[in-house]
Amino acid sequence: MNAxxxxxxxxxxxxxxxxWIFSGAIHELIGCPANGETIxxxxxxxxxLGLAAYSPYSQIRARFWTFKKEHIDKDFFTNRIxxxxxxxxxxRNSSTDTAWRLVHGESDLMPGLIVDQYDDVLALQFLSSGxxxxxxxxxxxLQEITxxxxxxxxxxxxxxxLEGLDERKGLISGIVPEEMTIVEGNLKFIVNIPIGHxxxxxxxxxxxxxxxxxxxxxxxxxxxxxxxxxxxxxxAFHQANAITSLDSSAxxxxxxxxxxxxxxxxxxxxxxxxxxxxxxLRKMRDINxxxxxxxxxxxxxxxxxxxxxxxxxxxxxxxxxxxxxxNPGGILITFSCSGGISDSLxxxxxxxxxxxxxxxxxxxxxLTQGPDHPxxxxxxxxxxxxxLVCKRD
Ligand code: SAH
Numbered sequence: 529m530n531a532x533x534x535x536x537x538x539x540x541x542x543x544x545x546x547x548w549i550f551s552g553a554i555h556e557l558i559g560c561p562a563n564g565e566t567i568x569x570x571x572x573x574x575x576x577l578g579l580a581a582y583s584p585y586s587q588i589r590a591r592f593w594t595f596k597k598e599h600i601d602k603d604f605f606t607n608r609i610x611x612x613x614x615x616x617x618x619x620r621n622s623s624t625d626t627a628w629r630l631v632h633g634e635s636d637l638m639p640g641l642i643v644d645q646y647d648d649v650l651a652l653q654f655l656s657s658g659x660x661x662x663x664x665x666x667x668x669x670l671q672e673i674t675x676x677x678x679x680x681x682x683x684x685x686x687x688x689x690l691e692g693l694d695e696r697k698g699l700i701s702g703i704v705p706e707e708m709t710i711v712e713g714n715l716k717f718i719v720n721i722p723i724g725h726x727x728x729x730x731x732x733x734x735x736x737x738x739x740x741x742x743x744x745x746x747x748x749x750x751x752x753x754x755x756x757x758x759x760x761x762x763x764a765f766h767q768a769n770a771i772t773s774l775d776s777s778a779x780x781x782x783x784x785x786x787x788x789x790x791x792x793x794x795x796x797x798x799x800x801x802x803x804x805x806x807x808x809l810r811k812m813r814d815i816n817x818x819x820x821x822x823x824x825x826x827x828x829x830x831x832x833x834x835x836x837x838x839x840x841x842x843x844x845x846x847x848x849x850x851x852x853x854x855n856p857g858g859i860l861i862t863f864s865c866s867g868g869i870s871d872s873l874x875x876x877x878x879x880x881x882x883x884x885x886x887x888x889x890x891x892x893x894x895l896t897q898g899p900d901h902p903x904x905x906x907x908x909x910x911x912x913x914x915x916l917v918c919k920r921d
Pocket of ligand 1: 725729730733753754755756757758759774775776777780803804805806825826827
């Protein structure tokens with residue numbers, strides 16, 4: 529079998545079962561494996577460490593499948609997928625929620641594979657050359673395990689370039705409507721799998737949507753980066769006094785309005801702003817507008833380490849403005865989904881923003897991604913969504 533031998537002293541991460549092997553850790557490549565092919569990983573003494581998918585174009589040159597000798601075949605994926613579904617089952621509220629992530633890549637020991645269930649539809653992403661090579665058997669396993677045949681692929685993501693793969697999007701099997709409705713708790717949401725963000729909806733925010741709904745009653749809410757109105761619809765349901773939803777995408781806000789309607793709320797009772805958040809928050813500050821609750825859930829500002837500095841300035845800017853728009857006693861709920869921004873850096877940015885805005889505030893609660901987006905203990909990179917609930921004095 530083809531193999532890679534790691535450099536002396538560079539096998540620590542692998543021995544701690546981190547799933548990634550960077551090109552700089554490799555001493556020698558034995559053989560000529562194709563993109564995605566399974567290889568053996570050996571330590572500097574040529575002792576077996578595990579089996580990995582080889583990825584010749586990426587800085588992440590290989591991703592571990594397993595740390596024992598076994599076949600990477602259909603049974604392997606069937607076992608892994610079954611386990612992934614089973615391990616999160618007790619965290620799932622299946623009586624009220626019809627959408628749920630079934631497989632979350634590295635943290636479910638299937639590097640690069642994302643499987644989201646939206647009712648009777650699966651939305652898939654193949655983000656590494658390893659899962660790409662095994663695409664057919666993974667799809668078969670998923671169909672057999674879940675009994676779901678309506679499958680759509682959303683591998684139209686930049687990161688595939690790093691793996692030497694083209695983007696791909698389209699129907700895999702069955703029937704997938706352009707638009708469908710999912711249920712989350714007491715509420716319904718329109719999800720557009722073929723063109724929505726990620727695979728259609730921000731499933732990772734589900735528990736946060738529920739958790740922060742206790743702050744809405746009788747309050748004035750500003751939901752910045754509202755997308756299809758997840759937080760706004762919860763705010764309406766929990767009897768907020770007024771809700772302003774802001775997003776630069778007119779299409780997203782159009783669906784947000786329809787989501788209000790779908791849940792029995794009249795969208796014209798609320799304020800909708802199709803604007804750039806950076807400009808709009810400034811304008812609202814200048815006219816001294818105030819809110820009781822401000823939610824900031826921006827897109828990923830930093831995809832890579834090199835973007836961290838610019839991203840930090842972006843986060844600082846919106847958080848500073850967010851604090852300025854808060855009434856005394858108000859609550860800022862602020863998120864970052866940038867993997868490159870650590871928990872502690874995000875906390876520092878928000879703390880600097882509060883200082884510069886001239887308000888004092890405390891972190892009352894920390895938020896993270898839901899349990900269907902688990903974080904492998906050996907894969908800290910899996911922890912990407914950070915949220916702070918800050919109360920202004
Ligand atoms: N809070 C949402 C998800 C937000 S996704 C939820 O829970 O479903 C990020 C959103 O930010 C997208 O809808 C995108 O259109 C919007 N966005 C990106 N850049 C923006 C900008 N500069 N100003 C306003 N909105 C922006």
